[in-house]
Amino acid sequence: MEKPDLLYSPPPHLNSGDTVTRAMRDVLLALVPIIIVSIIFYRLNAIFILIVCNVTAACTAWGMRKLMGKPHSLEDLSAFVTGTLLALALPPTFPWWLAVIGTFLAVGVAKEMCGGLGWNLFNPAVFGRVALIILAPAFVWLNADMAPLHLRFGIIDVTSGATPLALLKLGQGQLLPSYSALFIAHPGGSMAESSVLAVLIGGLYLLFKGHINWRTPVFAIGTVFALTMLLGSNPFYHVLAGGLVFGSFFMATDWVTTPITDAGKIIFGIGMGILVALIRLYQAAPEGVAFSILLMNPLVPLIDALTRPRKFGQIVEARIPVIRIKTVSK
Amino acid sequence: MATRTFAGGIHPPEYKEQTNSLPVEQIDLPQQVIIPLHQHTGAPCTPKVNVGESVTVGQVIGDSDAFISAPVHSSVAGHVVAIEPLPYFNNTRVLSVVIEVEGDQVWVPDQDPLDYRDINVEDIRQAVRQAGVVGLGGAAFPTHVKLTPPKNKPIDSVIINGCECEPYLTCDHRIMLERPQDVVLGANIARKAVGASKVYIGIETNKPDAIRVMQEVAGEEQDMEVVPLEVKYPEGAEKQLIKAVLDRRVPPGKLPSEVGALVQNVGTAVAIAEAVTLGKPLFERVLTVTGPCIAQPKNLKIRIGTPVSHVLEQCGGFSQTPRKVIMGGPMTGWAQSSLDVPVVKGTSGIVALPESMVSEAKWHNCVRCGKCVKACPMFLLPNFIGMYAEAHNYDKAEKFDVLDCFECGACAYVCPSRRPLVQFFRNAKAEIMARRRRA
């Protein structure tokens, strides 16, 4: 009989066919509806920001890995997911040089410098977004110098003024758009805020594909709803306006930077929801989704330890998880 | 059909249609058989024959005084041409007896069939041990040991495992269809040996014909019930099966006897029946030869020691070039680098996969997707164990319960980063056990 060239490798010898690349591709597909809405509202401005962020993300990932002597990993598409998420979290008229800086911080610092996909503690896109907000004062001089290079593609028919949440905060409820407008499509704020419906379609697709877990978004959004209502604000606006739905479905569900167990995901969702509500109601900033996620990210190792599942058949030992942590770290 | 199951697990494609309607066949004997003297969990056997000696079918050629061990018999008549360490399916070498096949190859019982009800428990265990019966589902644990539960752990339920949850394999399915009486007989004998009252026969619902046939036969018996189970991997794993059938959880590190259960595979039940009533040693077994690369996939009754290459020839050789030949099922079996290794007691199948089905993709960092956590039927955190084991941090791996992992491979099956988790766990376990021995 012929002697075939046989491969020895450990079991199992079958796999589900899932790959990181496929999952990332599905995330990008899930973002298509909101990208389409953004393009309808903001035309070339949306396309331009998306291109700027994605090109920067790809170059940064490639360049950083080159510097660190690692093979490039563009084929896992994670750089493009970060680039696209960050772009969508920006307003359409955002200065492109700041978008470049934000993307560089996201991909270069938050991801590659932390060891690459899988080792990052912070959600890269969220990190980039928050860095841009916090560092904004530092960029004033830059903005002044770069202003002549600012690109605008056509006129945007949005009052670039107050977003619904800001109006809510200012007590100008009479100016607020209707719920249905907010839900279906309403320009204003960051691109991803323009349609809850489009975001939900993408989120449901990811749920259907089994890439994300319903617990995080449901508990995050539910907590914000309950808490804002309890604290006397209008819960519907807090859910429908701003980046809550987008952040809950696309950023709080990030594999790498959120808890690994179901219970942990619930805790993460609730914690994030509480922070969002508190920031929005008691801080100067009208929006708080990115901050909340970024604040929850470093708690993930702790949440993981607290929610470690009880192994099969284990009954008596360690009913209270805290006790188990002691036994674990001893 | 109401189905029971366990928590966790995965749904791999079943790939059983190639062979599940093919009756068990016999094949021509090879010129030589290679019979390893350590085909079971426990102490290896020492040879009881010498080079040059002639042997008969069913003659003992290796045995051990240890309790956890099982004698090894010649599967053919002929003479011994060599006794030397030879390649074994698990990538090691095992002292093996090589027998040149010659003469009359039929085995005839030297007793009229006995009625097990007339045999006392001790004699049942003796007969099972002398016949060299081990678990035929793959683990190859000596059966007489399982039939001797600790005195302080009464057993009330015998579960016959007809799940066959590994993709591709259909030998247990065929055994249930073709020899239901013997399965029931073996179950009754096991029930008597451990003093249990109930017998359950767990079968996944993807084998409705087997469920029907077994129900018919079991229906005639006292306290014997067929339990349809959800099609899910690893439904046939001992602890998961006990959970599904009895809703009892075997505690970590404990045996099924802890919760009053005994699990026997259907093939083992038949072997028990033959050993006790006929005195037939375990020198042949049923296995499935299948996969996209096999010209004529078959369910075969094969003499132990038959080289894989001979089995494959008898199945028409390869229809396309295989990249992997697996002994056992594709989830837990061993990939072979040579086809000279022999079929042993624990070999439930030979599966040949083409290049297109073999993933040689590079693996990556864990991306913490949590899919392995959802899949693990032991409720472990395979992601963390894998990371620690990869980093050679075996203390941490142990604290994350790597020793409770039974290497079902569900976690590695779902991992989108294609991490070789089972390999990591094996390394960690080996290192932890080595340290314990040193300590």
Ligand code: SF4
């Ligand atoms: S191989 Fe081990 S860790 Fe992985 S799923 Fe099976 S029992 Fe769990």
Ligand code: SF4
């Ligand atoms: S399935 Fe793989 S990538 Fe996902 S958490 Fe488990 S080990 Fe990590």
